[in-house]
Amino acid sequence: MGKCKVKVKGIVTNGSEYLMLKKWYDDRIGEPYQWEFPEGITEFGESPDHAVERVVSEATGITAVPRKPLYTWQYMLGDVSYIGICYLLYTSAEEIVISEEYTESIWINRLELCNYITDPKMLADIERAEL
Numbered sequence: 866m867g868k869c870k871v872k873v874k875g876i877v878t879n880g881s882e883y884l885m886l887k888k889w890y891d892d893r894i895g896e897p898y899q900w901e902f903p904e905g906i907t908e909f910g911e912s913p914d915h916a917v918e919r920v921v922s923e924a925t926g927i928t929a930v931p932r933k934p935l936y937t938w939q940y941m942l943g944d945v946s947y948i949g950i951c952y953l954l955y956t957s958a959e960e961i962v963i964s965e966e967y968t969e970s971i972w973i974n975r976l977e978l979c980n981y982i983t984d985p986k987m988l989a990d991i992e993r994a995e996l
Contacts (some may be wrong), residue, residue, distance in 0.1 A: 867944040873917040874904040874951040876996065877929045879959060879972065883996075885981050886924060887969040898968065900981035902951075917952045925970065926962035929954035935994035938986075951990065 877884040885900045905920035907913055914931050921929045931952045938949040961970040973981060975996065982988055 872949040875921040882972040886967040927958035929956040
């Protein structure tokens with residue numbers, strides 16, 4: 866029998882800007898550094914709402930309040946099924962202290978998202994969520 870894990874992703878806004886983080890993946894791929902939103906796995910017994918607050922705080926050092934889920938996704942990796950929930954969060958914080966997992970952070974406007982996100986499925990999800 867396979868396992869199931871729940872991932873959360875946080876799209877953090879401050880006014881009309883969105884927080885993006887740059888992460889190193891692997892020198893063997895075409896773009897080893899990629900921009901993304903903070904994401905992580907829920908801990909056992911943790912609600913997705915609380916998990917996304919924790920994940921954003923651990924990645925950035927800021928407090929952000931979840932406003933609503935935007936979209937969901939699913940994929941398989943081996944015998945593990947991952948179910949993801951992407952949230953929209955708000956913060957008034959401007960200064961970011963990123964964790965060692967990331968190399969850079971940037972605040973961008975809505976029109977710039979397509980310059981940083983290369984995954985067409987994610988862009989389509991964001992478009993459908995009317996971000």
